[in-house]
Amino acid sequence: MSMLHTVNKSAYERGTLESCVSKAAKGSSVLLIEDGVYSAVKGGAKAGVIEKAMGDVSFYVLGPDVKARGLDEGKLIDGIKVVDYSGFVELTVNNDKVASWL
Amino acid sequence: MKFAIQVNEGPYTHEASVTALNFVKAALEAGHEIFRVFFYHDGVNNGTRYTTPPQDDINIANSWSALAKEHNMDLVVCVAAAQRRGIVDQGEQERNGKDGNNIAEGFRISGLGQLIEAGIEADRTVVFGD
Amino acid sequence: MSDVKKFCYLNRKAPYGTVYAWESLEVVLIGAAFDQDCSLVFADDGVYQLMKGSDTTGLGIKNFSPTYSALGDYDIKKIYVEKESLEERGLTLDDLQHLVWEDEDEDYAEKDSIMVVTKDELAQVLEEQDVVLSF
Numbered sequence: 001m002s003m004l005h006t007v008n009k010s011a012y013e014r015g016t017l018e019s020c021v022s023k024a025a026k027g028s029s030v031l032l033i034e035d036g037v038y039s040a041v042k043g044g045a046k047a048g049v050i051e052k053a054m055g056d057v058s059f060y061v062l063g064p065d066v067k068a069r070g071l072d073e074g075k076l077i078d079g080i081k082v083v084d085y086s087g088f089v090e091l092t093v094n095n096d097k098v099a100s101w102l
Numbered sequence: 103m104k105f106a107i108q109v110n111e112g113p114y115t116h117e118a119s120v121t122a123l124n125f126v127k128a129a130l131e132a133g134h135e136i137f138r139v140f141f142y143h144d145g146v147n148n149g150t151r152y153t154t155p156p157q158d159d160i161n162i163a164n165s166w167s168a169l170a171k172e173h174n175m176d177l178v179v180c181v182a183a184a185q186r187r188g189i190v191d192q193g194e195q196e197r198n199g200k201d202g203n204n205i206a207e208g209f210r211i212s213g214l215g216q217l218i219e220a221g222i223e224a225d226r227t228v229v230f231g232d
Numbered sequence: 233m234s235d236v237k238k239f240c241y242l243n244r245k246a247p248y249g250t251v252y253a254w255e256s257l258e259v260v261l262i263g264a265a266f267d268q269d270c271s272l273v274f275a276d277d278g279v280y281q282l283m284k285g286s287d288t289t290g291l292g293i294k295n296f297s298p299t300y301s302a303l304g305d306y307d308i309k310k311i312y313v314e315k316e317s318l319e320e321r322g323l324t325l326d327d328l329q330h331l332v333w334e335d336e337d338e339d340y341a342e343k344d345s346i347m348v349v350t351k352d353e354l355a356q357v358l359e360e361q362d363v364v365l366s367f
Contacts, residue, residue: 003359008117008232019244019276022316025355034117064124085128092226093103093134099242099364100229102110110252110367143255143367182258214262221363222237222266229366 003028004095008102010038011046018049020101026056031091033062037069040076047077054079062088105129106220107139110231112147113162119148122230123165130173138176138220146189149179149209163206170208177209178216238269240361243278253281254296256367264306271357275314279321282328304333304345311345314354
């Protein structure tokens with residue numbers, strides 16, 4: 001059984017990402033959506049939260065939200081996969097359940 | 103797969119409703135079924151007939167109504183949350199002595215049991231909020 | 233006979249500053265009638281929801297905090313509170329309401345509903361769930 005976690009707020013605004021990652025079991029996935037995509041920018045003070053967890057947890061970011069915010073996909077943390085809405089749907093199908101960290 | 107969707111926020115102030123709309127569209131395109139979309143907290147405000155957003159922007163309430171019509175989708179607005187926030191259908195208008203109603207096409211007002219039932223019946227439950 | 237699902241109510245926000253705590257509790261109370269396997273999780277600022285001694289008279293709004301003590305009557309026995317969230321906030325179990333349920337298999341003996349768990353234990357609790365409702 002694996003969980004897909006979604007995080008919709010920037011790690012610079014709220015502790016949601018850190019809280020989620022601390023409870024994301026090995027083998028689970030985390031999808032950053034909405035303002036959550038800001039946490040995925042390489043070199044940011046909070047990037048380490050994602051980088052440290054990447055061995056155990058798969059990280060994804062919602063492409064349309066990245067583009068809306070003028071972020072360059074090339075500037076995202078290495079190893080984060082960009083998905084579109086159909087990819088978001090696939091993630092919910094390929095994992096057993098979804099937890100939204102609001 | 104059958105999806106249950108919960109939308110916790112109203113139109114425009116939070117991105118949640120638009121994210122949910124786009125997710126639902128993608129799920130339908132991929133051949134999945136939406137068992138129910140349940141609007142809770144300020145999410146009930148997606149069910150108003152009276153929004154007039156600028157013409158060059160998405161009309162979120164209408165988008166939900168259109169999707170419901172095209173796909174025979176069940177859009178439920180929580181009665182308790184709706185009563186608090188003033189989203190009213192004909193039945194609620196009569197029951198509570200209001201001088202009008204404002205529920206948008208394709209939405210219906212019902213109880214929290216509909217959310218739990220959706221969670222039981224669907225294969226996946228996804229919550230969109232703030 | 234339909235399968236019983238594991239429903240988790242994920243509470244991470246403080247009460248009164250926003251409506252989420254109260255409206256989440258309303259779902260739990262209605263949801264109890266559906267005989268599913270329910271767990272409540274309180275983490276981050278959600279732990280504040282369970283504090284005792286709440287008095288809202290100065291605000292002029294309804295005090296819904298006493299409602300948590302009714303959870304046992306609705307057969308809600310599994311209330312997980314994250315240890316790290318309590319400690320970060322300078323709280324202990326003593327600051328929280330004493331929530332109990334009555335075990336009819338043991339002569340209605342009163343048992344504690346609250347389990348203080350570490351983040352790692354909570355990760356396992358979450359992995360066991362079928363449906364996670366967030367507010």
